[in-house]
Amino acid sequence: MGLVVQKYGGSSVADAEGIKRVARRIVDAKKAGHEVVVVVSAMGDTTDELIELAEKVSPLPAGREFDMLLTAGERxxxxxxxxxxxSLGHEAQSFTGSQAGVITDSVHNKARIIDVTPGRIRTALDEGNIAIVAGFQGVSQTSKDITTLGRGGSDTTAVALAAALKAEVCEIYTDVDGVFTADPRVVKKARKIDWIAYEDMLELASSGSKVLLDRCVEYARRYNIPIHVRSSFSGLPGTIVSNDNPNQPEGGEMEQAIISGVAHDTSEAKVTVVGVPDKPGEAARIFRAIADAEINIDMVVQNVSAASTGLTDISFTLPKTEGQKAIDALDRVREGIGYESLRYDDAIGKISLVGAGMRSNPGVTATFFEALSAAGVNIELISTSEIRISVVTRAEDVNAAVQAVHSAFGLDSETDEAVVYGGTGR
Amino acid sequence: MGLVVQKYGGSSVADAEGIKRVARRIVDAKKAGHEVVVVVSAMGDTTDELIELAEKVSPLPAGREFDMLLTAGERxxxxxxxxxxxSLGHEAQSFTGSQAGVITDSVHNKARIIDVTPGRIRTALDEGNIAIVAGFQGVSQTSKDITTLGRGGSDTTAVALAAALKAEVCEIYTDVDGVFTADPRVVKKARKIDWIAYEDMLELASSGSKVLLDRCVEYARRYNIPIHVRSSFSGLPGTIVSNDNPNQPEGGEMEQAIISGVAHDTSEAKVTVVGVPDKPGEAARIFRAIADAEINIDMVVQNVSAASTGLTDISFTLPKTEGQKAIDALDRVREGIGYESLRYDDAIGKISLVGAGMRSNPGVTATFFEALSAAGVNIELISTSEIRISVVTRAEDVNAAVQAVHSAFGLDSETDEAVVYGGTGR
Structure with a gap:
């Protein structure tokens, strides 16, 4: 029995009852013979309440102090x-991110972990304790100030500690039963995935699946730490994210599923720069302007230019919350680039099909588009990677598109699984 | 213009409006040319809410974790x-007790400060910042665990930082205008005291005045740091606690007032050990039993024994909350000591008259008892120090007794001062 890192999100510890339920689950793991390190998020809506308070005292809460404030939640x-x-009769000690040795850079509100030195955690475990660690926070290597890790920070804390402590598994407890082949709120027949490879999980995460964030999956892949995503309510086995399918028989006869799942995302908007002169360097100037405004973009599509005009259109997607900033940034460089106009559209949705198996199955793309066509869904943009196909459609077509694709690839379960599927926040 | 330490209690920062009001006051001090260090308590009822949560998850919250929990409030x-x-355009940085260098022993929930190493605070000030420090908390020198300082802890943090930083004054902002000659809720004509010596303030604090706790006054006296107790709401000058009256003319013609004030306390109970054999060592055995149970007692009175029986009665007062524990402790040693019975009475009150001037004024004691007699108040116990007389009466007589004594010593102001007088908690 080795060391296990367990992470519990805010919804699992939303009130005193939740905390006691989680405590029993932790003690069960300890009784089973494991060394147990627990990473915990702030209770329920605590973080939102703190943000609200900050907005009341200051129009633009500052980075260092904002982090100091938010870390009170995990404390x-x-x-x-x-x-x-x-109170259940077991020894436990809690540690802040700083005490646990979570060393970060100095970028407040979205710091990156640069080292983990869990000496105090190791000592606490050696003395027979269960170690409880605040998720989402660390300490800056240079300024010694308290930092927070931004979205998905607690999951990343858990995986980073699991790597530093050489844990056998990092269990991410949440309010859903695992990773599903599609969002069960949209697809009633979505199935829980028992195992998924890191790279498929990465594509699902970056395509709109909210159970795990790509950042934490990337970290786990780099250090080869298996993640077990499971429910803190049901206690059932969830989804294993790892390099090798643990259920695969010796010899590897069982092939990997062609398709892992269908993800969708309606949080993005589409910007089209119309009438861009089709000559070298124009696209670079557009995306330099966007990058200078510190906007992360997602899909980028450029059509071939019309031979008659020598002009082309460049489209990209980005979070709706960044829309105004992107328009402003492009307006400022309009003269220099000489494009004709900008179009902004936030009524779009993105559907992505993910699966490493599609590499060797040339029919996947055809089946995907046939399914969309049969469902009467019009496609506005297409973008592919080696193991993913994404399309942009009207927002109102997204649910139908997801259901059609899910069925077309034989992902539907025999029965409707009744689950609640919610984001974990941080 | 030197360095000023300001401390704001929970009622001063109970909500966003309070925090903004306090921020303006702090900025005023900075604009006036001071270096400013601010010690702040948790907002309003935060601490009580955290204690309530702790009681829900654990019947006996443990020391280390309880401290970790409570320190979230100041954060x-x-x-x-x-x-x-x-947001008012001035630079500020916040520091935990640990970051501010508040080093304590390892007694969780009531740690004592053993050193203050405010290097980071000094650096922040040198860089032009206002430094904000969490009150009530520190870090254990040996275990590096977070500790809390117990009751009055934030005031003590402020005074300790003022001493370590060689501040010219430590301003304690609260919800009253200063220290009064009596509790204004009881005595309408109570007057604000402009200046009071450390030792008189110590006696008032240990006699029931709740504005400052004796612990913080002791610390200030040891390092000769003037304390200025004042209202965060009115901004008026409050009460200076120091060695020398700053209003005293050169040469010292102005004499110190004979009496500083009248304090009262109805939080104590009285235990009487009846029929104790009047021989050496009996009292010691009684108080060893009490001390072993870690109970702090206040007044102790023993009457001369009746010659006929060779038995005496020993009475002492202690916090009501410790009553049951004391009775249990004495029951256990009854056989050994051979006393006759125990009496427990929690319907008592204590009235104390405090003033260094009473040393050289022999009439003070007489006037004190005459005032009580005229008010029809019966005296049950008497205890005196060089600058204090305390009596125990029935609890229901306390208000009349305080008013009578206040008038008898000419402390009544010409007008009723309208103030709200509340405890500051920590």
């Missing part, structure tokens, strides 16, 4: 969780 | 206060 949940475990 | 208030100051 509360981790101390309560340690107390709850102690 | 929130200090970060919000720093943000509010920044």
């Amino acid at each position: 509360i949940s981790m101390a309560l969780l340690a107390m709850a475990i102690k | 929130i208030s200090m970060a919000l206060l720093a943000m509010a100051i920044k």
